Amino acid sequence: MEDYMTLQGKLTKHYLIVSAVTNLLVNLLGVWFFRSYARVNIVYRKAEDMNYHSVCLHVLADSVRSAGLILASWFLSLGVENAEVLCLGIVSVAVFMLVLPLFKATGNILLQIAPGNVPPSALTKCFRQISACEDVSEVCQGRFWELVPGHAVGSLDIRVKNGGDCQSVLDYVHGLYQDLGIQDLTIQTDE
Template sequence: MIAMLYTKKSPDEFYTYGYKRMEILAALTNALFLLFLSFSLAVEALHAFVQDESEHKHYLIVSAVTNLLVNLLGVWFFRSYARIRITYRKAEDMNYHSIFLHVLADSIRSAGLILASWLLTLGVKNAETLCLGLVAIAVFLVVMPLFKATAGILLQMTPGTMSSSILNKCLRQIKSLEGVLEPRSRFWEMVPGFVVGSITVQVKAGTNEQKLLKHIHSVYNDIGIKDLTVQIDPQP
């Protein structure tokens, strides 16, 4: 909720791109929490395996069922994000999806506890270990796509929505221009759907820089990159 409030703030002299990445940071934090939950469940499953499981046959079924029903209501509320992999079009998509996954993971955990309790009443050996292990794996699998997506943006990786072949083609077009010696570029997503980039171009002395700038912006505008910083370094 705090991240959502921050994103409403306008860009200022310190954060010239605004605060949209707060929602991505919130989503990453949620993903890290769920990965930690997965790890702790795996440790709990191992602990149940190495000790006498008979001490763990009594579950708070009423609490688990109530928790599951409440979480299923939350899953329904965020049903528009009820997919493991979705295409993020804006920062808030990541935040809402992380909330959905958080509720889903809690639902899976409650369902695992209920299943383990039922299997134990049937006399199934190592039921707790089995169910906790399956829940740990399930939580890990559902949260990893979100973790990779949020971490990729915050680490400023090349956008997955933009193939390297397209970027290389643009770079070759610039390199083929008269007077261009060596172009170097990097591109990343500020938030989902908003790609920014910078390009440094070494040129021969006497090259028409204004004409070159116009051509470079035109090349990258054609593939949807509107925010581009171009630095031209004339060689003596």
């Protein structure tokens, strides 16, 4: 009975190594397929870039996990104690470092951080130009954020002077912010 358990353990170990190597090869094929998104620091120009990068990172992290399993098996065959824990730690750190830029980018979108492609000084300049407009009495509650990668949006509250041309103010403000790359702008006007 003891020989049967030893044989079954060796077969299971052999099966796991074959499975890990096969999984690694398939995942490397997937990484090759998404190779244009395999950079750690990628500039997301549109939402699809972020989606494809996350798929690539998923496949890459699975590849790292498979490589860690193979490495742990090799360490165990050399007699290294706690090889699984050691390799698990290495894999965890590697995967965390791979996905950290994606976490930061999605966190900035979820927290509605100011768009990175629009300098704050440009937003301040537009704010001053609108305030200097003769039909505007006050500009308040300006808020700009990135809705999806590469797509900045914003909202403004503008008080128009009595008798001022509201439509010309709207056209002027939209033109200023479109030059900055903010295509979707919601403007509330009050008199």
